[in-house]
Amino acid sequence: MKKKRSERKSTSVGKSPKKDVSHWQNEQIGLGECRDIELEISHSYSGQTVAIPIHVRRAPKDGPTVFVTAAVHGDEINGAGAIRELIMDQSLALVKGSLILVPVVNVLGFERHSRYLPDRRDLNRSFPGSHKGSLASRMARIILDEIVERSDYGIDLHTAAVRRTNFPNVRGDLDNAGVKRLADVFGCEVTVNERGPSGCLRRAACELGVPTFILEAGEVWKVESLVLEYALRGIKNVLIHLGMLSGKIIEPPYRTVIQETTWVRADHSGFLQFHVAPGDLVTKDCPIATLTNLLGHPLESLHSPENGIILGMTTLPFTAPGEPVVHIGLLSRGKKRIEKIVDELADDTLHERIRGDLSSSIRVVEPEDD
Numbered sequence: 630m631k632k633k634r635s636e637r638k639s640t641s642v643g644k645s646p647k648k649d650v651s652h653w654q655n656e657q658i659g660l661g662e663c664r665d666i667e668l669e670i671s672h673s674y675s676g677q678t679v680a681i682p683i684h685v686r687r688a689p690k691d692g693p694t695v696f697v698t699a700a701v702h703g704d705e706i707n708g709a710g711a712i713r714e715l716i717m718d719q720s721l722a723l724v725k726g727s728l729i730l731v732p733v734v735n736v737l738g739f740e741r742h743s744r745y746l747p748d749r750r751d752l753n754r755s756f757p758g759s760h761k762g763s764l765a766s767r768m769a770r771i772i773l774d775e776i777v778e779r780s781d782y783g784i785d786l787h788t789a790a791v792r793r794t795n796f797p798n799v800r801g802d803l804d805n806a807g808v809k810r811l812a813d814v815f816g817c818e819v820t821v822n823e824r825g826p827s828g829c830l831r832r833a834a835c836e837l838g839v840p841t842f843i844l845e846a847g848e849v850w851k852v853e854s855l856v857l858e859y860a861l862r863g864i865k866n867v868l869i870h871l872g873m874l875s876g877k878i879i880e881p882p883y884r885t886v887i888q889e890t891t892w893v894r895a896d897h898s899g900f901l902q903f904h905v906a907p908g909d910l911v912t913k914d915c916p917i918a919t920l921t922n923l924l925g926h927p928l929e930s931l932h933s934p935e936n937g938i939i940l941g942m943t944t945l946p947f948t949a950p951g952e953p954v955v956h957i958g959l960l961s962r963g964k965k966r967i968e969k970i971v972d973e974l975a976d977d978t979l980h981e982r983i984r985g986d987l988s989s990s991i992r993v994v995e996p997e998d999d
């Protein structure tokens with residue numbers, strides 16, 4: 630039966646009682662208190678306890694509980710850096726509500742610099758999970774029961790997969806009123822309307838009545854300073870909107886919602902000369918990259934199939950037939966409006982600084998023709 634996707638209502642009937650953020654295993658966390666929690670999720674072969682470190686921060690007043698998670702894919706640690714900043718920021722005074730901060734969810738993948746768990750499963754395809762299932766399934770169940778069930782809203786921080794980078798974009802199910810409201814207020818220029826693949830954390834959390842969306846930004850194995858700045862700005866925007874922090878919401882220069890995305894793939898192997906960078910706007914048929922063999926003989930010119938924005942791309946300057954080169958968010962309308970806004974942006978805006986920074990991972994040159 631299709632579950633109703635809507636914001637959690639405090640008066641909702643038929644749901645199991647929500648767990649309380651003030652009570653964790655044998656620990657009580659009072660209003661105005663902070664506490665580090667070790668959430669036990671498994672045991673190693675040698676019998677050591679495997680636990681997820683969690684920081685809980687409660688305001689002096691009751692209010693919404695928000696979880697912020699990172700490294701559900703164990704190699705995607707930009708978000709871990711952002712959450713670490715939040716935890717260490719003594720000036721972050723919550724006015725009301727509680728924060729559940731989890732810098733590394735997939736601790737077993739993280740130990741191996743890997744997206745995956747040691748059983749080669751993807752934790753972010755294993756939700757809602759089961760207490761009797763595989764390692765991934767058991768972990769997923771504990772995360773839902775212990776973190777998501779204590780929360781009213783969730784933000785899950787991701788990066789591009791290995792050898793790729795992403796221009797910051799939030800992704801969530803915009804049919805869910807809570808996701809739509811919070812994804813909008815996060816303040817990304819680009820929101821991708823996407824429920825997420827079966828088994829992902831955000832989808833399972835929404836089905837439990839906890840509106841959750843993800844940020845996709847930057848690369849694996851790095852804490853990139855501008856991605857960190859971008860993530861912190863968005864998280865604080867959400868907390869200000871919920872009345873949990875005082876301050877002023879910082880608006881992005883533009884907002885656009887992407888309903889459809891596509892990958893441009895190569896048909897040959899060889900050396901890629903890029904003509905676009907993450908965050909660039911592209912016009913239908915404009916050159917994306919030129920492919921030559923290793924001795925420089927032209928093989929193929931890749932073009933944009935539609936008007937769009939570069940959401941992500943490979944950082945590897947070599948490719949083979951079928952490999953994804955550039956991920957484009959399709960813009961059915963509004964491209965001219967965005968172009969005009971971006972053209973007038975000052976170089977010191979976060980939008981321009983992060984575009985400049987992400988493009989430094991690749992070499993971009995003007996195409997020879999066109």
Ligand SMILES: [Zn+2]
Pocket residue numbers: 702705787788
């Ligand atoms: Zn991820």
